[in-house]
Amino acid sequence: MAGKIIHCGAAGAGQAAKLCNNMVLAVQQIAIGEAFLLAEKLGLSAQSLFDVITGATGNCWAVHTNCPVPGPVPTSPANNDFKPGFATALMNKDLGLAMDAVRATGSAAPLGRHAAEIYAEFIASDVSHNALDFSAVIEMLRTG
Template identity: 50%
Template sequence: MKIAFIGLGNMGGGMAANLVKAGHDVNAFDLSAEALSRAQESGCTPFTSVREAVAGVDAVVSMLPNGKIVESVFEADVMGHAPEGSVLLDCSTIDVGTARKVTAHATTAGYAMVDAPVSGGIAAANGGTLTFMVGGTDAAFARAEPILAAMGKAVIHAGASGAGQAAKICNNMLLGASMIATCETFAMAEKLGLDLQTFFDISSKASGQNWSMTSYCPVPGVGPMTPADNAYQGGFATALMLKDLNLAMEAAHSVNADVPMGERAAELYRAFDAEGKGGLDFSAIIQSLKD
């Protein structure tokens, strides 16, 4: 299959490379010459414009920073330039309203489209083990699924257009709040004189067990290897967690959902980001909680 991949950042670069490994012919576009060069090294064909990249393809995959850019790229450079009838897959994390709006316009223009945000981070993007939460019609999902499967370990149809984005922001609100609870618990355990490895051994097998502790422990040298063991470099940046929490708050307010834990998580990550820590992994917030 001939696929255009738009957006080759920390996540998109690995995802495009995995499409090549799966045997697809991948046209790549990014504003960064360095990102394009890496994509070319991984087997992609680089292009210097979106319109050139999408010409003659069977599918277009995007991984872009925000909803405004997604809307602009698809409205101006994909629709009307990619062949009518091709399938469009937006893997960015954006607001539900924009996802539905872009999909509606794509459908009117003769395309099938899904919103398919991801969970798993940079390592999963490189390793092809992402989880995709997909919104769209049954027919669009059926066309998108094999493409997504080449980049992930799980592809789940969440529902109609926008449902993928809804699932992603709900999941990440839960992740943000649970990471803060995990961090403050380790900080308190240390102040109470508990050995942190011993506490991990106990809690990871007790009712306090959660993914933020057992798979992504925020304490260096405890549990499996995580960004905490690399000075909180790599992983999922605080600035990206804050972006997702802001999207979650916007969505919560739009449907009058009561999310006090989500709101508090957003406040704490906003403050941590304001300290200049936006580039650190989101588990680094334990530094602020310990202080």
């Protein structure tokens, strides 16, 4: 996953950076899922929305790598029954650690907190979701 080594500081700083990065990724993945579901209801094809997002301001790693709907990204977990690249259980763990850090530092992270709640609810709704790729959270958004 990491092709670039970045020195973040003293011991533990790299772990802190990983938690912050994964909190951003979780929020992005949920937002991407919401956008694709809304587009579907508005009659847009997944490919059309993908083309717009990747050519505009919504462009991000989450849509390029983990597009949550089958089609636009052939290597996306959505094209393979959400077999994990990064399991929901691991995202949930990292979000829990990030929320521990938020509380310990008195930081404000309303979107991170909400993402943590969404992932925890996704797992609580069916323990088998632990083993799916974290982009499968779209399935909860679809029904919820």
